[in-house]
Structure formats: structure tokens, C-alpha cells
Amino acid sequence: MCKTLGNRIGWCVVLILMSSIDAAAADWPQFMRNSAHTGDAADETLRLPLGLAAQVKLDDAVLTSAAVVAGRAYVVDQMGTAYCIDPRAGRIVWKVSPDGPKAMGSNTSSPCVINGRIYFGTTAGSLHILDAKSGKLVKTLAIGSPIVSAPTFANDAIYFQALDAVLRCHDLDGNERWHWDHYTRYKEPAEVTKATERERGHPGSYDRPHYGGGDVAVSGTRVVTSFGWDIVCLEDAGKSTKLLWCNRAPNGRDGSSPMSSSISEDWVYNAGMGADGHLALTRLALSDGKVSRLTNGRMEAYAWNTPAVRGEQVTFRDSSNGRNGIVLFDGALRKTITSWRDDKESTPLASSHALTKNHLVATTLRGELIVADIAAKQGVKPFRFKTPHGKGIGAAPVVVDGRVYFGCDDGYFYVLSQDGDREPTRDDKLAIQELRSKVQPARGKATTWPSTCGNAGNTSFVNDPIIKPPLRVRWATRGFGHFLAPCVATENDLISVTFGGLITCQEQETGRLRWRRQMPGPEWGTGTGLLAADGHLYIPRPTFGRMEGAFHCLDLRDGRSLWSVDIGGRYIWERAAPVLAGGKIVFGTGIKGTPPGTVIQAWDAETGKPAWTVELNVSGNRAGSIAGCTDGRTMYFTAGAGAWQWKQEGDKKRGEAVAIDARSGKVLWRSNELFGTSYPVLDGDRLFLNGEGLHCVSPSDGRPIWKRNAPGYTRFSVGSDFLVMRGYGGHGVKVRLDDGKDYPNCRELGGETHSCSSVALTSRFAFAATVGGLNVRNVDKGELLWRSPGFAPRGCVNPALANGRVFWPSAASGMIYCWEPAAQ
Incomplete structure (x- = not known):
């Protein structure tokens, strides 16, 4: 961690300047309400229950937070179309699409409304300035790199960062005041690098340039943002800037990398993600960037979820027993103020929260608005509003004059209030999930990547x-969680799955979100990959260490469930996908027993009806990375453990490879001598297995062809x-x-x-x-x-x-x- 040179600014000056971060009463002009991104509306009171006051249909899904100024709501949909909405009349006043045919999807840059103008970025790489009254385009800044975070207003300027890892400060007419090209201007002092060498070590890349795009929070003239491993604080000197401090890898090599920050009093609160599913809320001193012991390794955060703060009260993630929820914690008193989680299943969140005088307000990817009483007694249930289509809400809620505003994946903009009495409208012909852009292959033939390793x-x-x-x-969009499995690609779609089970379908051409949904039940992490085939998406969710899980089949058109079955568990980091051949979809897991067993199960690919089962003579505790491949007729599966992992359990063997007729489930050959501890690879007349070296064997009978050391x-x-x-x-x-x-x-x-x-x-x-x-x-x-x-x-x-x-x-x-x- 490095603290750079420069005169300290008197805190009296900072306190005076901090007054500029407060939004005008009854306005919410920018993301998280003010430039410090606190999300705190302590002057707002919600009177429950809330009812629907307005439901306005837009052209596409909304992933951004609204701005509400002078009674009008301003919002940007995922394709960069901006809207001015009269919430009391429930109508669109104007809309404009400044990116035109060059628009890209999944925009998450929330608008900022200041002095009669709207500022927002797009994944097409532009920052637009519009006239708030008419929607007329005032100016476009062609940045040339996707902007995925919101512009921030403070000090009569607009601050924003693009994917190119450059922090920019422009005046309100769009003229540049200064920019900070982090990887060009910052070089960590050699003595700091040396002192942290042992602590950092693997995985490396600390001094290499990284992609950017982090949120920007401003308190007084102090500007906080993040780039790759680094969280930084700069001093805005008007026409120039200087670095006050940089904390590189503040949580160490396996801790979280900084993403989204808010500032309250003397502290910076940062949400970040780290290795192997690690999520963390980190508190750092605004003065020098040192990490506070309050949050060090103790609190979790959601991906891209800017912590809502009030004084030393801060929101963070609770993930107990797979049913994650929200906690409001008081750092000064060292105690929880309030918390909430669903009684039955996980609550996926891709949006930041808001605080009012008496409530914590949140939106979920299960299509709900949650309003929890900050002073509620134990057992008191929160107010919950369900959107009519059940689609996810990735937009952070906005609270103005006792009303709550948010956009939704269903393409509607919602306003709730105490006197709201409208019945929610359900659109049975909802078209958000319909494909709007198609790939035009350069040579007329599409190439796809339907499973983890590209093919069967x-x-x-x-x-x-x-x-x-x-x-x-071409485009880059936010992904709300860890990715331990790769994307899969059909002719036009790109589908991803997070470690926690959030499935997202985007158009390859533009990154536009077609649909997304969280898998039902608790949030147990798994790195298992996907298979897209014949209009279906196959999603195994085996639970490591519990010998239980579920296998889901979804319709690729809209993400609806077609069928699901119960399965066992598998090693948490194995990414191999299910295998499809002969009309059967097949997957292997460990199952409960004494000792636990290992099975390969087949189901009818269309209906999910059980087809056949083959048991391997390998303990389910040691099956680890059971996986398969196919040539379209025969399936090859293997499971096993390295010698260093293995312990005798009953008469079970250390590993096994098996060839199975896909249609009938008949075993063609099996071997306990040659097997793999990772997924098998099939290339024509060669089958590769990696147990105790790399073995090339004949797929017809398992006969060895060659072997080499491959430690x-x-x-x-x-x-x-x-x-x-x-x-x-x-x-x-x-x-x-x-x-x-x-x-x-x-x-x-x-x-x-x-x-x-x-x-x-x-x-x-x-x-x-x-x-x-x-x-x-x-x-x-x-x-x-x-x-x-x-x-x-x-x-x-x-x-x-x-x-x-x-x-x-x-x-x-x-x-x-x-x-x-x-x-x-």
C-alpha cells in the first residue's frame, strides 16, 4: 500500500465541501442519491404498505437506477435509450436513443441529472449529454471504450471511468478538466512491492495494466475509484489532479479485488470479489487508504453492489445456510441493526440498496421489492412487492417524496406509493426475451461453442x-457474480452461469440481455458448466460435500423451466458439462451411501424421464471431477482421485473409466487401471485420461496407445x-x-x-x-x-x-x- 506525496487538505475545508454531496430535498439526481454514493435518504419516510402508483412500459429491460428531479423520473434502458417519465400521469414525456444503430446492450450506467441536463454512459463507449426538458442531444463524448458505471456529479464537474481504466473529469459542458490514466501515471514504489512480495506472490499481474470501469465516489475534493487490484484516492485540484494514496490488493492475493465504493465520514466502504467465490466488504480510511479491522475478512458483499451507508452503519451480504440476505450493521456500536433473508431460498441481488429514515429498501432478481423496518423487532416480516412478470430487478431503488421508483428486466418502470391503488398489468405477450439482433457470420456459416470445452x-x-x-x-457488460464455468455460445446467444447459480442469456451481436434467472432453492456454489443444444439449456447444480443437487432443463427462448430432477454432488471446481447423445442427456455425480457411491445417470433429453444408470466402483467421496465426452454414439466417463487424495473405502477403487452405449446404457468396456482425475478428451481414435500421467487410449476398447508424465x-x-x-x-x-x-x-x-x-x-x-x-x-x-x-x-x-x-x-x-x- 502506497501513500503518495502532496499536501493534506485541511479537514475543515473537506467538511465544507462535503455539503455539496447532499441531494436537494425531494430529489434523487444521481446513482445512490449523492456523489459519495451513500444511498442514504434519511429525510424520506415510507408509509407501508405501498401500492402500485404507475407502471410504464418501455422499449427494453432497465438495468440502471433512475434519477428523480423536480417531479420527473429519468431512466436509461439496456440499449441506451433515455426516457423522461411523468410518474403521476404514468406516461413517457420523451425518449431518445443517441447511440442509434451502434447501440450495445446491458447498459448499467445510471443517469445523472444536474442543472437541466442528463449525463449517462453506454456500453457502446459514449457519454451523452441531453437536455432534460426536451431530450435533445447536447453533446456526445466518443470515449471509444464501454462505460459500465454511472457518471458522478460533484464540484461542478462530471466524473466517470470507462473500461480503458482512465478516470475522467469534465465540466458540465463536456469539456475535459483532467484525466487520470492510472497505469501510465502510477508506479508502485519498489520498497512497497518488496515488502508485500510474500503476502502477494501468486497469482501475479499486480503491476500489469488491467481493465477498468469501477464506480467513482466523491467526497469534497477527494475522488475514490478502483482499477484492477488497486483502490485509489485522488485530489481534484480543479484543472489537474494528484494521487493521495493507492492501496494495491488491499485484502491480499486471495482476498477481494475492489469494485464499488461509497464514502461516509472518515471511511470508504468497498464491495469486491476475490478468489474461489470470495466476496468482501472492506472499510478503508479516507485519509490514507489503510484497511480497518472492522471489516477485515468478516463481512461479505454482493457483486457490483455499492454499500449503502449512514454514519458508520453499512449494508452487507449474509450468506448463512445458502439463503443469502441483507444486514445493516453499525460499526460504531459493533452490532447488527436489522437483517433479512427469505425463509426458503436464496435472494439473488444485482442492485445496490437504499436507506430511508426508518427502512432499508432493496430489489431482487426474483422480481421483488423488499422494504425492511430498521427498528423492527425479531420476527417482524418486511413489506414485499412482487412484479407481475416475476422478472429480475437489477436497478437500485430510488426513494423520493415517499415513493419508490425502479425499472425491471420485464421492460416496465414501476412507481410505488402509499396511495397507489393500481392493479399490476401482466403482459402475456412480453417480448423482452425475443431475439432482436442476429449474428451475420463472415463466411456464411455459424460456429458455436455449446459446452464447457467447445464440443462433445x-x-x-x-x-x-x-x-x-x-x-x-466489441462490448463488455457487468456480470453479477463469480464465474467458474465459461460462457456457452449458440448461433446467436451467449449464456453464462455464476458460481451461485444466476443464468444470463445475452445476444452475441450486442450483449443485449434477453433473459436471466436465478436457479430455485438455496445458493450453493458449483463450477459445473452448461450445455446448450436443440433449443434447450441443460444446467446441473451438484452440491459439493452434500451429495445432493438438482439438474435443470430450460427453454433457451425465454429461460422457463421445462423439467428438473434431483441428482447428487460433484467436486466444486469441476467445470465439465453434461453429455448429450442418442436422445439422452447424461451427467455423473457422487451419491449418498456407506461409503458414498458414484453414478452416471441418463434422462430423456426432451422430457427428463429417467433412461438408465451406470454405477462406477469409485467412492463418491473420491469421485471428484467425474465427467464425460461422446462421439455421438458412445459415451466415455471417468472418475477418480490422485494417489495423494485417495483413502481406501470399503471395496471401492481409486478410479474408473467406462464406455457406454448412449441409447441403451450398455457398458462396452471399463477399466480401474486407466482413468482420469479430470474430464476426458476425445479426438477421433484417441481418448485422453489423466490419472497418474497423461494416457492416450483407444476409445474402442480402452487399450493404451502411449503415456507421458504430466504432473x-x-x-x-x-x-x-x-x-x-x-x-x-x-x-x-x-x-x-x-x-x-x-x-x-x-x-x-x-x-x-x-x-x-x-x-x-x-x-x-x-x-x-x-x-x-x-x-x-x-x-x-x-x-x-x-x-x-x-x-x-x-x-x-x-x-x-x-x-x-x-x-x-x-x-x-x-x-x-x-x-x-x-x-x-
């Missing part, structure tokens, strides 16, 4: 000659005449398919710093994600041709290649990226 053989290879470096970001390698990709081995680390080793020996003249097809995923391949290039960036190499000699900025704090999953583009969900920085060739 798990080779992580696609024959797509269009994808070539250098690349550029620690668990991820494999197959090219034309080579194979790439990868383990827990960024490097990718190229070996020959014929005999498994090292490939001459090329050893590296991965990259530096952390990763634990396979390399994605085309006939010419290797695409390897690491925490330090996406690395693109020539497959012949391994020459590094292009590398993106980094993705602190982890680079776990493999890219998906489809339709001439590269798609990747960052493991823990809360973003989903789409790159395309720069020459396109």
Missing part, C-alpha cells in the same frame, strides 16, 4: 478462421496434430498427438500469471486467459501476437470462440467480454 469431445477447438489478432473489445496438468486441448496441457498456472505446454512427446520448437501456448483453464484453439491461434490478460499466440511456434489488459483477481475459466469472436466471463472482476478482430 471436450477438445476446446473450433474451426473458425475469422478470429485472429489483434483483437478489440499437475488437468486441462487439455487438441489441435490438428498437437495437444496443449495446462494445470494450475498460466503456461500451456504443446505436445505431439502421435506419441505424447514434447513438440519441437514450441513449448508455450499459454501465458504468464494465474489460470486454471484449458486453452481455446483454432487452426492457427491459441487463446489463453490468465489473470494478466487474454494471450493470443501462433500455434506453430508459440509467438505471442497480442495480449489484452488483465482481469484481477483471477483468470480461471477458458474463453469460448464462436462466430468470429472471443467471449470470456472474468472469474472475479464482474465482467463479461466480447472481443472481435480489430480489422473487422
